[in-house]
Amino acid sequence: MSTPSSSAEVSMETIVALCKRRGFIFQSSEIYGGLNGFFDYGPLGVELKKNIRDCWWNDMVRRREDIVGIESSIIMHPKVWEASGHVAGFTDPLVDCKVSKQRFRADQLFFSPVVIDGKTAGYVSALESENTAAELQAAAETFKRKKALQGALAPVEPRDMTEARPEEIPQIPSPATGEPGSLTPPRAFNMMFETYVGALRDASAVAYLRPETAQGMFVDFKNVVDTGRVKLPFGIAQTGKSFRNEITPRNFIFRSREFEQMEMEYFIHEDADWEKCHKEWIEWCRRWLISIGLPESHLSLYDHPKAKLAFYSRGTTDIMYKYPFGVQELWGIAARGAYDLTQHANASGKPQEIFDEATRKKFVPHVIEPAVGVDRIFLAVLCSAYAEEQVADEKGKAETRTVLRLSPRIAPVKVAVLPLLKNKEHLVARAQELYKKVKRKYTAFYDESGAIGRRYRRQDEIGTPWCVTIDFDTIEKDGTFTLRDRDTMQQKRISEPELFAMLDEQVW
Numbered sequence: 001m002s003t004p005s006s007s008a009e010v011s012m013e014t015i016v017a018l019c020k021r022r023g024f025i026f027q028s029s030e031i032y033g034g035l036n037g038f039f040d041y042g043p044l045g046v047e048l049k050k051n052i053r054d055c056w057w058n059d060m061v062r063r064r065e066d067i068v069g070i071e072s073s074i075i076m077h078p079k080v081w082e083a084s085g086h087v088a089g090f091t092d093p094l095v096d097c098k099v100s101k102q103r104f105r106a107d108q109l110f111f112s113p114v115v116i117d118g119k120t121a122g123y124v125s126a127l128e129s130e131n132t133a134a135e136l137q138a139a140a141e142t143f144k145r146k147k148a149l150q151g152a153l154a155p156v157e158p159r160d161m162t163e164a165r166p167e168e169i170p171q172i173p174s175p176a177t178g179e180p181g182s183l184t185p186p187r188a189f190n191m192m193f194e195t196y197v198g199a200l201r202d203a204s205a206v207a208y209l210r211p212e213t214a215q216g217m218f219v220d221f222k223n224v225v226d227t228g229r230v231k232l233p234f235g236i237a238q239t240g241k242s243f244r245n246e247i248t249p250r251n252f253i254f255r256s257r258e259f260e261q262m263e264m265e266y267f268i269h270e271d272a273d274w275e276k277c278h279k280e281w282i283e284w285c286r287r288w289l290i291s292i293g294l295p296e297s298h299l300s301l302y303d304h305p306k307a308k309l310a311f312y313s314r315g316t317t318d319i320m321y322k323y324p325f326g327v328q329e330l331w332g333i334a335a336r337g338a339y340d341l342t343q344h345a346n347a348s349g350k351p352q353e354i355f356d357e358a359t360r361k362k363f364v365p366h367v368i369e370p371a372v373g374v375d376r377i378f379l380a381v382l383c384s385a386y387a388e389e390q391v392a393d394e395k396g397k398a399e400t401r402t403v404l405r406l407s408p409r410i411a412p413v414k415v416a417v418l419p420l421l422k423n424k425e426h427l428v429a430r431a432q433e434l435y436k437k438v439k440r441k442y443t444a445f446y447d448e449s450g451a452i453g454r455r456y457r458r459q460d461e462i463g464t465p466w467c468v469t470i471d472f473d474t475i476e477k478d479g480t481f482t483l484r485d486r487d488t489m490q491q492k493r494i495s496e497p498e499l500f501a502m503l504d505e506q507v508w
């Protein structure tokens, strides 16, 4: 009776419209025209986001013996960012289009020569997407047709702009205008936001909004070791805002300039089997994403090629998610050796070592770092949960229902409590009583307006897993209510203790 649409079919327009309509996400400063790369989370969005963060914190920190949490400051000593390499190297390659004044990231701007009968007839370009090669091929064919060129077109081999030779740059068309000649060579653009601390506005007062939360864990490493009774292997975790002046914020909250991270540094012995530990963390992260409802079929792994890794990095694997705009990085799991602690030890002059009782030696631990963005999980969760189904209404008439199949673990509202009729005092009183009781522990919503079917639909659209209806049988018979399941739309009678037992089991 229902035909769910798969998440791959959901467009970003649909998700953005739902977010605005139901109060998940708004544009930041919307009444002033918005600010590119910044977003506000509305009443439902803030609950969903908090639930994602809380699930991560509970599973990553509270339910484990070997991981502790911290909350470091957003603005840290500028030397932190010098030692970490961010001041010198936290850059993206920036390309300007002098005509349109648009800016692009060179590593996301692909180009290819159009080769006809072995000769270069011109160039085509495309912005990063899953189908770059296909897009360039189509552009090459259009180019040939427009210029009425004869001959066989050689297959395109996309390269990104960071690989362009200087003589090729003037020939690459700008994606903004379609014409060559306006793109500048790529230059390094530092993504950190600068500010000033204190009343002076000179170089000595410059500070940065953190571009990642990870450095907080490294800088506090010794404090935690000296006070926390931790023993290797152990982790330090934190969640919090990070800021990056992204050149091209896009794809809604996927790439924004202010976002939230959940990061954990897992410290291991210098002689430990880091590859095994790295693999275990990749699997832990993958399993965790599935536990909050992401479909396994949409997750994949990408191992960064050795040649592209930073010199200190031993290996990085990204968990990729199939978003409507392509397969993109969701969670990066990096094996960083002893690099970060060593950098801070050298820059601060304070050793960042641990004493090994077995060998009676001091050493700098190595680290495995799973780093993920809450907003990227939020978007993946919405895209995978969204479905439109053809169903029959109460009178048997076909209608479309929009449903968010969110896991009960993260759904913003767990239960909606509905009196069957709003003008029956005893129904309303019992519904209010139950609502207040549920609300002590779980997010609940009380709704008495409109036909019961309409009320169910409103809850379906925001992902509420269960609706409880108080009807005449509740009052006149055994006190049970109707429990309606969001996904199956099946209804059954349930008692109050059974309701709470079910919630305890499913919301963890």
Ligand SMILES: Nc1ncnc2c1ncn2[C@@H]1O[C@H](COP(=O)(O)OP(=O)(O)OP(=O)(O)O)[C@@H](O)[C@H]1O
Binding pocket: 212, 244, 246, 253, 254, 255, 256, 257, 259, 260, 261, 329, 330, 331, 332, 371, 372, 373, 374, 375, 376
């Ligand atoms: N601009 C952003 N907006 C939202 N989330 C982000 C952004 N940049 C990074 N993240 C999240 O933080 C995680 C860890 O950050 P990391 O520095 O490894 O990202 P990254 O490799 O620079 O990401 P990308 O290559 O997509 O820019 C990412 O996997 C992602 O989930």
